[in-house]
Every structure is written in structure tokens, then in C-alpha cells.
Amino acid sequence: MKDVTQLHEGWSLRHEGASLPAQVPGCVHTDLLAAGVIPDPFLGRNETEIAWVGRRAWSYGTELAHDSGHERSELVFEGLDTVAEVLLDGAPLGSARNMHRVHRFDVTGRSGPLEVRFGSAYDEAERVRALTGDRPNVYPEPFQYVRKMACSFGWDWGPTVVTAGMWRPVRIEHWSTARLAEVRPLVTVDGATGHVELRVRTARTDSGAGRPLTLRATVAGVVAETSFEGAETVLRLEVPEPELWWPRGYGSQPLYGLDVELLDGAGTPLDAWSRRIGFRTVTVDRSPDAHGTGFTFVVNGVRIFARGVNWIPDDVLPSRITPERYRTRLAQAADANVDLVRIWGGGIYEDDAFYDACDELGLMVWQDFLFACAAYPEEQPLRGEVEAEARDNVVRLMPHPSLVLWNGNNENLWGFRDWDWEEPLAGDSWGEGYYLGVLPRIVAELDPTRPYAAGSPWSGSWDHHPNDPRHGTHHSWEVWNRRDYADYRTEVPRFCSEFGWQAPPAISTLRRALPGEDLAPDSPGMLHHQKAEDGNGKLDRGIERHFGLPEGDFDRWHYLAQVVQARAVAAGIEHWRSHWPVCAGTVVWQLNDCWPVSSWAAIDGDGRLKPLHHELRRVYADRLLSLVPAEGGPVLALDNQSGTTWHTTVTLRRLTADGTVLKEAALDLEAAARTVVRLVVPASLLPDAAGGKEFLVADADGLRAVHLPVYDKEFAHPAPAYDVRVEAADGGAVVTVTARTLLRDLLLQADRLAPTATADRGLVTLLPGEEVRIAVRGWTGGDPEAVRAALFTVGTV
Known part of the structure; x- marks a missing residue:
């Protein structure tokens, strides 16, 4: 029987003439961190201080013993990041130029010092660029010339930390x-x-x-x-x-x-x-219809509205991601009622532990091939690496029933059309041959049981614009970049596979990442941990449109930025869900972060939940009640994605800001399984926008929707008044807030009570006389005043 020996012990990293203990799997950065040679790149502006690491060559060494009990011995590297020469007893065994594939070397009958020399990924990228010619991309780093995790070179949410090392297991296989x-x-x-x-x-x-x-x-x-x-x-x-x-x-x-x-x-x-x-069938219905060209997942014959999130590597040092961490993050996704996770093309093919967790949790996986936001050369030496990488990973991942789609790339077909690539390329290759030729051929050959899409976004053919919302998959970024989130409601994409809005991370995450800093939106550390182009400007404009910009009050700015993020994403999902089955899915950008940063994530870089996460739980629930603004007044939508009929009574109330009921109606409604009911709100219940003193509330089965006909800054919010009661509970406390006035988007930031504290809910709107019970874990204090200091509402005190 084949014998397998893991080679995880006894490695050393050579640095400045000395040998440092090395962890395998791991990388140069983790070893230098452990030895105290470099500071934590996640803290302050240390990222810039460790940039030299990615531009150096490195060497790892250990001793390889020989086992003569079998006919063949092979040295197997599951992941070499990225440019490596492997030597045994001073003689070359082979080389590697791809982080995303397995490398195997014959070491039969051989033993002695084993050395793995890693070159700089920058040097390799420049070598390949010189061979293939220059290509455009959206960032100033050369990531498309080397088969390495693209976001190692930085992204609009990530640091530039260019790694090297044996990032996945190493073993010896002996067999006969x-x-x-x-x-x-x-x-x-x-x-x-x-x-x-x-x-x-x-x-x-x-x-x-x-x-x-x-x-x-x-x-x-x-x-x-x-x-x-x-x-x-x-x-x-x-x-x-x-x-x-x-x-x-x-x-x-x-x-x-x-x-x-x-x-x-x-x-x-x-x-x-x-x-x-697992036994199941999966197809994507891309049939043309009166609305354009659909994109609907069909599992076991059932058409599905996909409630998705985009996934990036959970750590910029991916060797640190454990199976337990995968499980925690994906369980958080499931807790938000997510049923699809898209693995974005600028990251990695994740560890099997990721897909195992998705299999068990029922999370469908959309897997991008690893191409993102750039024109990729199709010549050698890259073409052979791309094919080998695709074959390796299709074979490795195809047993997982959660895997439902192979996708060719992220935004590159769109980029060719809209990002001024065509003229500078002047006929040079840019990746189209991968997405429309090599990759679909490999999937058809190796894994014909699953659908393939050429890219995201992609309209299905060059007959339509690649990002046409009427055809196939669509990325909606104009709203975040230039407009108000209300503009999500101006179109109904067939499948929105990317959209989102930024917010800063939790306050405890900021305090840990920026120690000693006097926090402000434009303080040095905050700006360094904001990687998006004009990111803070866009955050400020989003707040200003709806609330006015708080001057000199970081805590309130922080809270309002998180409110706008949650509201923006909810606005898109509520609108698009209400148009099922024309729209068949939304994939929020993004679920997670790879370090502490202001970003589009629902879970920040320290694993803390933003209000967006709780809002996803609401808008992705099987049953969603919403008041969707539309021309002529809001539409009441009952979205029932459950498998049973929803019988309910919806109470509609037109109120004034002080809680006075001006008009009330009860509607008995029924939504069949997997259907949406849309009703125009009766004219008598429409709040008058003049004066900014009226609003509309819909309630049904414990669900609530609120509609203000004006921006919050134009609404007559009363000064919030409420009572707070704190009761001890196992492992924490229960906080009860009783409203004496309208409390719009009340939020308890539990980490202000203790860095480890969490709350079981996010934003909630209470009418006068109503109360909410908030379960807090990780804090056993009983001081109501401490709770008050951690409570925020839209209305100012």
C-alpha cells in the first residue's frame, strides 16, 4: 500500500545569513512575523514597512531521508507560492511558476539536503511581461503576468503583501x-x-x-x-x-x-x-425571453432565486486560514440566509475544507477561474500553466456537490469592451481565448456535469454588451461610484452578481488595527486602511445625501456610514427580489475581508459582524416584507421563497413622526411558494412628503418595513427618548430598549461594551411604546449607562 509522510517539520528559512524556524505550510511573512523580524502588516501603516519582503529571493531547507521499501518515491508540493526551484543534495529536481497547482518530483532512491529557492514574484512578472508584451489592467501592479493570487499585489480592499513559500502541505509518497x-x-x-x-x-x-x-x-x-x-x-x-x-x-x-x-x-x-x-442535478437556464436572456440556477428541477455573497481570501496570508476559520465564516454566511457563495477570480481555489463546509451547510459554490480585472497574455509560458492549473483544480473540486458553476473570469470581458483596452492591445491576446476556448473545453472534457459561464458579467455572447442588465449576469457599480443607492431601483438585472456599498469596520477592529490613533475619517491610519479610489469621498457623499455630514463626530460618522451600507444593499435586494423570476439572483460584494479595512464586507477583517450582516439576514430570509419605492408611491411586496404558501395579514399604518396613526388598514394576503405578490399601496395610506412629518409602516408576522417619502435629513425626527434595562444571562446579558419616541435604525454596537461582545441583531426601528430585546454575549456588565453609550439612532439626541 502507498505510504505517505508529511514533511511539515524541520524546515528553516534562510535570512541575512541566519536560519530561522519555518512553519510549513506557511510563507515568508508568517515566518518573519514569528521571528519578530517584521511588524504586523495589518497594524497602522506597517504594510509599507514590509514591502521589501516581496521583492527578495528566499530559501527554505530541510533534510530528506530515503525510504527504500517501495519502487517509487515522489516529493509532492500541494502549493508552491510561486516562483520556485527545488534542489536535492544540490542537484535540481525541477521548478514551479504557479501557486495554484500541485507539483510532483521523482526522488526515488535519493536523500540529502532539500532546498526550495523562491524568487521574487515581481521579477518573474517582469520577465514574462518582457516576453509577452505589456497588457492593461486596473491596478499598477503586474499580477496578470504570474499565476499567483492577484490580490497579493493589493486591491481596492486589500494590502500589498506579496508572499512566497510552501503555502499548502508538502509530503513524500512511496509506492510500488x-x-x-x-x-x-x-x-x-x-x-x-x-x-x-x-x-x-x-x-x-x-x-x-x-x-x-x-x-x-x-x-x-x-x-x-x-x-x-x-x-x-x-x-x-x-x-x-x-x-x-x-x-x-x-x-x-x-x-x-x-x-x-x-x-x-x-x-x-x-x-x-x-x-x-452528493446526488443532485444543476443547470443554469439561459433561455431568451421577453425580458432578454435569463440566468437562473435550477437544482433538482427547482428554479432558485440565488441569495449570494462574493468571497475573497479570508486572509492576505492564506496559509493562516484553518478549517475552523472556514467553518466559522461560512456558518456566518448561512446565518445571514445566504445560499450561494461566489469565489472571486482574483483570489485562490480554496482549500477542500472550504468546500466541505459548503457541502454540509448547503451553500452553493460559484467558482471563478483565477482571472480578474486585467488583460491576460495567452502566450507561453502562461498558457501551459493556465491549462495545467485548470485541470488540477477541476479534478480536485468536482466531487463537491456544493459546486454549481465554473466561471471563466471576473470583469475581463467587460473590461475589454469598456475600459479602453482594445486600442492599446492592438490585436494582442488578452484572455478571450481562455474564457471562450481553453476553459470551456477543459470543463466539458473533465466535468461535463456542471454548467460553465465565460465570465461575470457576461451577456452570453458578443451580440450584447457584456454588462447589459437585460442579458445574463450583471455588475452594478455605477451606483456606488457615482450615484445614490436609490438608483438600484432604476433597473431589473436578470442576475446581479456584484454590487455593494462600503462602510468602516467595527470600532474595536479599528482600535486594534490603529493603536493610539485619534480616529477620524481622514486620520492617517484610517486613510491607509481605505484602499478604494476616493473611497472616503464616496462614503461621505452617501452619508450627506441622506443625513447630512456630521462634523467632528467620528462615532456618529462611523454609525451613519454603516447605516448607509446596510440600507443601500437592502434597497437593491428588496427591489430585485420583488421582480422574481425576471431577476433570479443577487450576489453581494462582499462577505468577508482579508485584513482590517473600510470595505464593502459584511464581516470585517477581525471577524466582527457589521450591521450589513444582520440586514442580509432580513432581506435574504425566505419571507421578506418590503415597501419598495416606485414611481407614484411605494409598492408593498411579499416575497415568499419558502416551499409553502404564505398566508398573512399585513397591517399598513400611515403615521406622523410623533407616532400618531393617521390611517390604518389590514390586508389579508397570500403568496404561493416561490412567488412574489406586489401591491400598490392605497392612496389614502401614502404619507405626505410635504413637511417631512409622515411615514408608512407595514407589519406582518413579526416582519416590518418602513418607508419615508423624504431623505432622513428632511424628516422631522424627534429627539430619541428610550429606557434601557439590562438583565444577566448565561455568558452575557439581555438588553431591553423601550421606545418613548420613534427610534429609527436603532443599533447597539456591542463591541463598545467589550471587544469580544456581540449582539444578536442589527438595525431595528421602534415606534413609541415598543420594545426590543437584544441578546449580548461576551459582556456580563449590568450598567445601563454603558449600554446607552453604545446605542445609536438616526435621530440625534
Whole structure:
């Protein structure tokens, strides 16, 4: 049987003539941090102080012992970041130029000092640029010339931390006769029968060539085997009446162990492979219709409105991301009623632990191939790396039932059309051949069970503008960049795969990341941790439109920026959900951060939830009640994405700012499963915008929607008055706030009570006499005044 030895111990990093202890998996930055050589790049403006690390060459070393008990020994690197030469006892074994693929070297019968020399990714990028010629991109760094995590070179939410090292496991495999080189399970469902077609490729030693082998597979109690003599074989299993895997909210997520054994002619085990699979069908309906060209996920025959978030690497030093951290972050996504996670093309193909968690949580995964915001050369040496990388990762990830889409790139088809690329390219390659040729061919060959899209955004063909909202997927960025969030309501995209609004991170995150700084929107550390072009200007304009800009009051600016973020994203989702099935999904930019930064994330760089996260839980719930502004007055929308009919009574109240009810009506409504009911609000209930003293509230089944006909700064908000009561509870406290006036977007920033404290809800609007109970964990104090200092509302005291 094949023996595997992990090579994670005994490594050293050579620095300035000395040897430092090295952690594998890891990277140069993590080792230098552990040795105290560099400061934490996440704190203050340290990012600039450690920039030299990415421009240096580095060397790792250990001792490789020889095991002579097998015919073949292979040294396997699951991830070399990125430009590496591997030497054993001073002699070259081979090289690597791609962070995103596995590298394997024959070390049979050899031992001695093992050295891995890493060159600067900058140097490699410049070498390739000299060979292929210059290409445009949206950032001043050369990330498209090297197959490395693009956001290592910085992004509009991330620092420039250009890593190097063995960022994934290293091992020695010892084997004889043959091993499993590739196992591809094609899992399909036909009626009540599940099918697993195993396509297997083997590697053989010289003595094993041509010898008969047996392949045996087991799944759900079904066993099949076949004998073969060549390098490849196919084995088929049929599973009667398997339980189907469903996205969360649509059913359960049963997973079946699939075990594969390779045996020699005498029945002696040679190698084994095990994964979990799920039985389900998935397609994307891209049929033309009266509205344009659709883009609707269909799982097990059920059409789905995708409630999605975009995912970036959870740490700019990705070797630090543990399975537990993946689980926590993805559980937070599920807690926000998310059912789809798009892995963005400027990051990485994530660890299997990511996809395992998605399999179990019912989170559909949209996987970008790793191309983002740039024109990519299609010549060698990149073309061969791109194909090898795609093959590696399609084969590795295809067992996961959560994976529902392969996507060719992020914004590059759009960029070619709209970002002034065509003229400077002058006919040079820019990636189109990857997205419309190489990648769909590889997916069709290796994983024909899943749909492929050429890019995001993409209208389906060059017959339409790549970012036409009427066709395919759409990115909505004009609103954040130049307009008011109300303008999300001016169009109905078929599938909005990117849109978002920025906000600063939690106050405790800022205090940790900017120690000793007198916080202000334009303080040095705040500006350094704001990477978007005119990011603070856009934040200020968003606040100014709705509230007026608070001068000299950072705490209030911070709160209002987070309110605007939550409201902006909610405005888009409420509007687009109300137009299901014309619009079939929204994917918010973004779920997470890779460091402490002002960004579009719902979860900040320290893992704290912004108000946006709680708002996503509301607007992504199966049942959503909303008042969607429209020409002529708000539309009442009941969006029922649950599997059962929603019978409810909606109470509509037209009120004045002091809580006086001017008009009230009760509507008995019914929304069938997976449908939306839209009603024009009766004229008698429409609040009068003149004077800014009236508003509209809709309530049903504990859900609430609020509509103000004017901006908040034009509304007669009363000075907020409320009572606070604090009660002890296991591991924390329960805070009860009782309103004596209208409290608009009341928020408890629990981390102001203690850095580890969390609250179970975000923004809430209370009418006079109403109360809300907020569960706080991580704080056991009982001081109501401390709570008052952590409470904010739109109305000023």
C-alpha cells in the first residue's frame, strides 16, 4: 500500500545569513512575523514597512531521508507560492511558476539536503511581461503576468503583501506497481437512480506497466469493480433512490462516502482514494425571453432565486486560514440566509475544507477561474500553466456537490469592451481565448456535469454588451461610484452578481488595527486602511445625501456610514427580489475581508459582524416584507421563497413622526411558494412628503418595513427618548430598549461594551411604546449607562 509522510517539520528559512524556524505550510511573512523580524502588516501603516519582503529571493531547507521499501518515491508540493526551484543534495529536481497547482518530483532512491529557492514574484512578472508584451489592467501592479493570487499585489480592499513559500502541505509518497493519478467522479441523477461514473487514470512503475489491476469502488452500500491493464479505466455505479442534496432552505444535504481502491492482480491494495459526494442535478437556464436572456440556477428541477455573497481570501496570508476559520465564516454566511457563495477570480481555489463546509451547510459554490480585472497574455509560458492549473483544480473540486458553476473570469470581458483596452492591445491576446476556448473545453472534457459561464458579467455572447442588465449576469457599480443607492431601483438585472456599498469596520477592529490613533475619517491610519479610489469621498457623499455630514463626530460618522451600507444593499435586494423570476439572483460584494479595512464586507477583517450582516439576514430570509419605492408611491411586496404558501395579514399604518396613526388598514394576503405578490399601496395610506412629518409602516408576522417619502435629513425626527434595562444571562446579558419616541435604525454596537461582545441583531426601528430585546454575549456588565453609550439612532439626541 502507498505510504505517505508529511514533511511539515524541520524546515528553516534562510535570512541575512541566519536560519530561522519555518512553519510549513506557511510563507515568508508568517515566518518573519514569528521571528519578530517584521511588524504586523495589518497594524497602522506597517504594510509599507514590509514591502521589501516581496521583492527578495528566499530559501527554505530541510533534510530528506530515503525510504527504500517501495519502487517509487515522489516529493509532492500541494502549493508552491510561486516562483520556485527545488534542489536535492544540490542537484535540481525541477521548478514551479504557479501557486495554484500541485507539483510532483521523482526522488526515488535519493536523500540529502532539500532546498526550495523562491524568487521574487515581481521579477518573474517582469520577465514574462518582457516576453509577452505589456497588457492593461486596473491596478499598477503586474499580477496578470504570474499565476499567483492577484490580490497579493493589493486591491481596492486589500494590502500589498506579496508572499512566497510552501503555502499548502508538502509530503513524500512511496509506492510500488501503480498509484491513482486522477479520480474523477461524474455524479448524475436520472429519475430515481443516482449514477456515479468513475474515470480513473493511474501512474505505473516500469515493473507495473501492463500488469492487470483491479479498481473497486463503494458508495451507499453499492460495490462495483473492474479489471484493466492500461493506464485508464471507467467504472460505473448505480445507486437506487439516493437522497438528493439541496441548497439550504430547499431540503437536506445528505452526503455519501465514495471509496475507491486500486489493487494488483493478486488483490493486494496499492492505493486508495475517498471523498464525499452528493446526488443532485444543476443547470443554469439561459433561455431568451421577453425580458432578454435569463440566468437562473435550477437544482433538482427547482428554479432558485440565488441569495449570494462574493468571497475573497479570508486572509492576505492564506496559509493562516484553518478549517475552523472556514467553518466559522461560512456558518456566518448561512446565518445571514445566504445560499450561494461566489469565489472571486482574483483570489485562490480554496482549500477542500472550504468546500466541505459548503457541502454540509448547503451553500452553493460559484467558482471563478483565477482571472480578474486585467488583460491576460495567452502566450507561453502562461498558457501551459493556465491549462495545467485548470485541470488540477477541476479534478480536485468536482466531487463537491456544493459546486454549481465554473466561471471563466471576473470583469475581463467587460473590461475589454469598456475600459479602453482594445486600442492599446492592438490585436494582442488578452484572455478571450481562455474564457471562450481553453476553459470551456477543459470543463466539458473533465466535468461535463456542471454548467460553465465565460465570465461575470457576461451577456452570453458578443451580440450584447457584456454588462447589459437585460442579458445574463450583471455588475452594478455605477451606483456606488457615482450615484445614490436609490438608483438600484432604476433597473431589473436578470442576475446581479456584484454590487455593494462600503462602510468602516467595527470600532474595536479599528482600535486594534490603529493603536493610539485619534480616529477620524481622514486620520492617517484610517486613510491607509481605505484602499478604494476616493473611497472616503464616496462614503461621505452617501452619508450627506441622506443625513447630512456630521462634523467632528467620528462615532456618529462611523454609525451613519454603516447605516448607509446596510440600507443601500437592502434597497437593491428588496427591489430585485420583488421582480422574481425576471431577476433570479443577487450576489453581494462582499462577505468577508482579508485584513482590517473600510470595505464593502459584511464581516470585517477581525471577524466582527457589521450591521450589513444582520440586514442580509432580513432581506435574504425566505419571507421578506418590503415597501419598495416606485414611481407614484411605494409598492408593498411579499416575497415568499419558502416551499409553502404564505398566508398573512399585513397591517399598513400611515403615521406622523410623533407616532400618531393617521390611517390604518389590514390586508389579508397570500403568496404561493416561490412567488412574489406586489401591491400598490392605497392612496389614502401614502404619507405626505410635504413637511417631512409622515411615514408608512407595514407589519406582518413579526416582519416590518418602513418607508419615508423624504431623505432622513428632511424628516422631522424627534429627539430619541428610550429606557434601557439590562438583565444577566448565561455568558452575557439581555438588553431591553423601550421606545418613548420613534427610534429609527436603532443599533447597539456591542463591541463598545467589550471587544469580544456581540449582539444578536442589527438595525431595528421602534415606534413609541415598543420594545426590543437584544441578546449580548461576551459582556456580563449590568450598567445601563454603558449600554446607552453604545446605542445609536438616526435621530440625534
